[in-house]
Amino acid sequence: MRKGKLFVVSGPSGVGKGSICSEVIKGDENINFSVSVTTRLPRAGEIEGIHYFFRKKEEFENLISENSFLEYAKVFDNYYGTLKDYVFEKLDKGENIILDIDTQGALNVKANYSEAILVFILPPSLDELKSRLMNRATENESELKKRINGARAEIKKAINYDYIIINDDLNKAICDLKTIIYVEKLKTDKKVIENILEEEI
């Protein structure tokens, strides 16, 4: 069976990664979201097992020692990690998967799994990014500062990505990510060629 494709989406906090990924997944039953484990507290409206698996620091550290993560990183003073089994079970079944993870995690995934396709979401400007974060109103003053201060460092890493999407118009950005997924699915697959050549005629 043809293996699924692994897409990694990154971008500064507040750029719209969550908004874009959730719409793309809603419209395509063959693409799944990789639910990460985090030690950060849930925001209002966030659901265990849908947005994240929310765990205590000790529980997260147990998962690290059990080698459960494909990658993990400390972001804004909390741990975040991608579960290895969660991702590879889906890929082995031929399902595509999207990871919404930071640039440290993304580059670690690429180093261990070179087939990963990296997509970076850029804001139209830093000023617009700041106002999106402020309007989202999910963080207190100090959390907000950490996110704004971290934006430049994340954006500097965009140069290592396969694709860049500018999230100015949300619908266009959703369409751009869908197009990337579509195009990547059309890329040469040796297995498909081998299968057809093995056919008896």
Ligand SMILES: Nc1nc2c(ncn2[C@@H]2O[C@H](COP(=O)(O)OP(=O)(O)O)[C@@H](O)[C@H]2O)c(=O)[nH]1
């Ligand atoms: N390395 C890594 N980063 C993650 C993971 N899950 C989420 N993140 C990143 O952690 C950062 C903070 O996420 P979150 O707390 O949801 O805040 P938001 O980006 O402001 O919505 C974002 O850059 C996410 O992409 C993960 O499993 N691994």
Ligand SMILES: Nc1ncnc2c1ncn2[C@@H]1O[C@H](COP(=O)(O)OP(=O)(O)O)[C@@H](O)[C@H]1O
């Ligand atoms: N293109 C856009 N134009 C205006 N607001 C947007 C756009 N995309 C997302 N937003 C808003 O910006 C805020 C941050 O988006 P979110 O998806 O939470 O970002 P991230 O997951 O990257 O932190 C949300 O309030 C969202 O509704």
